[in-house]
Amino acid sequence: MTRLGELLFAPGFFQSAEVTRALLLGSMVAAISGLMGVFVVIRGQAFIAHALADFGGAGAAVAFLVRINPVWGFLTFGVLAATGVEFLGKRAGERDLSTGIVLSVALGVESLFLYLDTHYTGHAGAPMLILFGSIFLVAPFTVPIIMALTVTTGVTLDLIYRPLLLSSIDPELARIRGVPVQAMSLIFVILLSLVVEEGSLMMGALLSISLLIGPAAAATHLTHRMGWAMLWSALLGITAMWMGIVLAYDSFYWPPAGRGWPVSFFICVLVLLFYLLARLSSQRSQVKVRVARKCDA
Template structure:
């Protein structure tokens, strides 16, 4: 038994403080991303979720210049640019919102390239691009752990408050307006939830890959159940499993070629998320997909069924 444990887990895994911090932060981020991600998929805002990661990367590059923690840059960049997308995209259909997101996305990415150039040219933070773009969960400052947990709790509380109006407005915005729901404010507050989820995910697997925890587990969960609440639980569980396994494999890879380097956590987490998604596609095909080939139609049926089930319960 002991030999088997040594094969599965490298020595020191359970006593290393950095691993403990990584597991705690990774768990919080996976749960938040999984829960928020279900609504991201239902609302068809996957592109905005990806863009928020890049927005945050620009903010993080500014925080490196100012000597601040990357988390604050991720949050600031995500909030500011995300608010701009939400305001300018109001009143447009999905295609119009995507165009607005694309225009702002390109501009903010240009700013990010400029600030990363300043980071590597005028400061001593030569590892800033790798840290921002691909994450470094084992090197996160332990002082940020309580902050990350608090932000995670706030995100969950906000989403819990928004749950029913957000579910209805995701299904039918006109019906939500007729029932007196402030759809515009609900959309803006949900964008704030997305920004907080993506910002924390960027700490774990980097800005470029943060969408993996936001979209992958949620898309997998939605294929397994039509109930929105259950999909959120499954999504959080899938993301947590991928994160835990990713941390263990990254720690074990220290002895893999090239010896003494270790493979990045982001590679393992994104690979596992993809694997779970592929398994869900082969394991079960929802009848609604066969009846309605368009993914948007199937997502609408999922949220309709979930709203009716949970509204009546």
């Protein structure tokens, strides 16, 4: 049993403060991303989430330059961008080319500041850290911040759950029933930015979208009930996160020795795997229905 344990978990796994912190932070972020992700999928806002992550990344690069912790950059730029998207982005559709132009400006600014980071602060690793994340390097003082944000987001989501769901599914009906649809939309996109930026801190600005929409999309293939979908989504996210952390820790002893593989890489691949499996299982059940229908013709 102990030998199996040593095979699965490289020595020192449970003693390391970094690992414990990563597991704690990772679980919180994965859970809240999973819950929010279901709404993102229903509302079709994956692209906005992606853009928010890129804006946050630009903020983190600025934060590096002025030598404050990137978490502040992520959060400030993310919330600002979310408010901007909500007020300006209403008219522009997702296929609108102007959205693409705005996104490319965000990426351009991000690239400039990341360049300046490597050039002036001597943080040669800044691009990797901001774009692809490093869950083991998260500063200890951010733990309470992340915890507070997660709890706030979770509680708010719980409070607005029903009106949000209604206005996501049928905004017209929601308006008739007296739901402040506009306000719901604003609150949601701000919560979304908080979750996306938390994710970016762990997974990097480029990869945080994976943890947000992957488990949620998989969950919607597994069940058609909202509550169950959110539960599945959170569970799948946490599973991917834990497996990713364990594998990344173990990978320190993999070739080429002495360089750990990035956690975010494992999580992306695992999430993709979960999604494909979920889709496969739902396709099989659909085939059964189709066969039954074919015979009556």
